[in-house]
Amino acid sequence: MNKLVKLEWIKLKQKSILGEIVIYLSILMLLPLFFIKMVSADFGQNFDSLFELIKSIQRGMVLLGASMISQVFIEEYKNKTITLSFGYPISRKKLFLAKVLFIALFIFMVTIVSFLLTGVATYLLNQVLPIIHFSITGSNIVSYFSGMIVGSFIVTLISFIPLFFFAIWKRATVSTVICAIIAMNLPNFSPIFHFNNELMIVILCSIGALSVYLSIKTADRIGEI
Amino acid sequence: MNNAIRTKGLTKKANGRELVSNINLHIIKGEIYGFLGQNGSGKTTIMKMLTGLMIPTCGEIELLGNLLTEKTKSVLKRVGSVIEYPIFFDHLTAIENVKLHCDYLGFYDDKAISEALDLVHLKGVEKKQVKNFSLGMKQRLGIARAIITKPELIVLDEPTNGLDPVGIKDVRDLILMLNKDYGITFLLSSHILGEMEQIVDRIGVINNGKLINEVSLADIRKQRTDYIELVTTDVEKTVYLLESELQISNMKIIQDKKIRIYDWTQSLNTISKMLVLHDIEIEGIQKHISSLEDYFYKQINGGRHSE
Numbered sequence: 001m002n003k004l005v006k007l008e009w010i011k012l013k014q015k016s017i018l019g020e021i022v023i024y025l026s027i028l029m030l031l032p033l034f035f036i037k038m039v040s041a042d043f044g045q046n047f048d049s050l051f052e053l054i055k056s057i058q059r060g061m062v063l064l065g066a067s068m069i070s071q072v073f074i075e076e077y078k079n080k081t082i083t084l085s086f087g088y089p090i091s092r093k094k095l096f097l098a099k100v101l102f103i104a105l106f107i108f109m110v111t112i113v114s115f116l117l118t119g120v121a122t123y124l125l126n127q128v129l130p131i132i133h134f135s136i137t138g139s140n141i142v143s144y145f146s147g148m149i150v151g152s153f154i155v156t157l158i159s160f161i162p163l164f165f166f167a168i169w170k171r172a173t174v175s176t177v178i179c180a181i182i183a184m185n186l187p188n189f190s191p192i193f194h195f196n197n198e199l200m201i202v203i204l205c206s207i208g209a210l211s212v213y214l215s216i217k218t219a220d221r222i223g224e225i
Numbered sequence: 226m227n228n229a230i231r232t233k234g235l236t237k238k239a240n241g242r243e244l245v246s247n248i249n250l251h252i253i254k255g256e257i258y259g260f261l262g263q264n265g266s267g268k269t270t271i272m273k274m275l276t277g278l279m280i281p282t283c284g285e286i287e288l289l290g291n292l293l294t295e296k297t298k299s300v301l302k303r304v305g306s307v308i309e310y311p312i313f314f315d316h317l318t319a320i321e322n323v324k325l326h327c328d329y330l331g332f333y334d335d336k337a338i339s340e341a342l343d344l345v346h347l348k349g350v351e352k353k354q355v356k357n358f359s360l361g362m363k364q365r366l367g368i369a370r371a372i373i374t375k376p377e378l379i380v381l382d383e384p385t386n387g388l389d390p391v392g393i394k395d396v397r398d399l400i401l402m403l404n405k406d407y408g409i410t411f412l413l414s415s416h417i418l419g420e421m422e423q424i425v426d427r428i429g430v431i432n433n434g435k436l437i438n439e440v441s442l443a444d445i446r447k448q449r450t451d452y453i454e455l456v457t458t459d460v461e462k463t464v465y466l467l468e469s470e471l472q473i474s475n476m477k478i479i480q481d482k483k484i485r486i487y488d489w490t491q492s493l494n495t496i497s498k499m500l501v502l503h504d505i506e507i508e509g510i511q512k513h514i515s516s517l518e519d520y521f522y523k524q525i526n527g528g529r530h531s532e
Contacts, residue, residue, distance in 0.1 A: 003328070006234065007325065007328055009272055010325060010328075011314055011322075011325065014318050051436055052343060078394075079312070079314075079315075080312050081312055081313075081314055083278050083308070083312060084326070085277045085309075085329070087276050087277050087278055087301060087306060088277075088298075088302040088329045088330065089277075089298040089299045089300070089302045089330070090298065090300060090329070091295050091296060092295060093295075220280055220295055
């Protein structure tokens with residue numbers, strides 16, 4: 001399985017993906033301070049508010065997930081390169097599992113890096129332009145690291161929401177991206193609809209997990225060329 | 226008999242329509258077998274199922290003595306293929322594409338890669354991105370990829386598509402060489418019947434998703450009835466002269482002016498010279514050699530050549 005996951009990376013247009021990641025990381029790491037300065041200073045009052053803001057901003061990585069799903073699944077169907085994989089002595093379920101694992105590892109790791117860069121950038125920029133009005137403690141750092149792992153896991157799961165229906169079944173890039181935009185923004189809008197934010201995240205993660213399950217389970221039927 | 230491919234009741238349905246139905250195929254190890262059929266007859270669909278690209282709706286596939294199903298695909302390690310047209314990751318170079326293929330098959334032999342590229346005359350362009358390749362180059366790279374691991378069975382769908390006459394001859398020679406020197410079994414399909422006639426040992430005629438007949442080229446040749454067709458104004462005198470002057474007796478009068486000579490003891494030239502000497506007006510004379518093409522048309526529409 002390790003080898004199959006690695007081969008997924010070899011097949012991709014690596015330079016363009018790396019460029020995409022640089023853009024994502026650069027934007028996301030500057031957003032918290034920009035948001036506090038330009039939209040609401042309330043988020044700079046204590047660590048919990050700031051970390052909620054950072055977690056919400058990192059959900060932007062769901063969009064990178066949609067891009068990866070498009071390149072790993074949809075493009076392979078459109079260019080018919082998926083037929084090459086089907087001709088190898090590997091079952092479709094295993095091939096799809098390798099693709100899903102690759103996307104999951106990729107999104108999880110990039111989101112971890114993004115959390116780290118955002119934390120460091122926010123701290124360093126605050127030294128130059130003081131916007132945050134509290135001091136960071138040791139327990140804040142521990143909370144940040146544990147929250148970062150949970151947050152990355154959540155982003156990874158939510159990223160898979162469009163996989164089954166829009167990517168594998170419909171093979172539609174635009175719909176995949178739109179679905180990702182809606183999914184990543186829903187938790188931000190849950191207070192407007194008086195909906196519990198945490199419950200919303202649990203529901204989205206469950207849909208993502210279900211989408212992965214159905215994609216692998218039905219690989220032989222829905223995944224037909 | 227030792228089969229390289231055996232199918233039993235192979236059927237594929239899509240959108241409520243049967244694309245191929247109840248195919249019982251027998252391809253013997255070491256032979257070159259060709260599919261003949263019109264566009265849309267189901268040749269490619271059968272090939273896709275035989276190479277794991279499509280899952281059959283029902284029926285069995287046995288490759289090299291092993292059952293092929295989604296759960297038992299390991300036999301595909303011993304099969305090479307190019308179906309429809311050669312597909313590559315266009316942004317990768319030729320060598321990267323070939324190495325990727327080898328990685329999937331767990332085959333690591335740089336010498337074999339180099340030899341395969343050499344065989345299809347692609348040495349020197351292996352570091353070029355495939356998006357810059359012509360269709361002919363892609364076709365040759367596809368064949369190189371299919372033969373690299375020296376599989377026991379190779380399935381090639383229209384392997385000469387996009388090739389110039391020299392390329393076509395190269396591919397034909399390559400197939401014959403791999404079959405003769407390495408004993409590789411081939412399943413081919415082509416629209417160029419003349420091409421098929423020069424390579425294949427046996428053919429399977431596919432029409433409307435059904436396998437109509439499997440026959441060897443040797444049998445077709447045995448059945449064929451070659452003749453000289455002569456059109457003249459004086460049939461009676463011509464027949465008399467052919468019998469008396471050239472001792473030709475095996476002939477038949479067709480319509481009023483046509484004579485078919487089935488006796489090949491005299492050449493076309495000798496016959497026409499003799500008739501001219503006896504002042505017989507010849508309106509037409511030509512050799513007619515029945516071919517695979519005739520056989521094919523007889524099988525699919527009772528001998529009428531379709532446009």
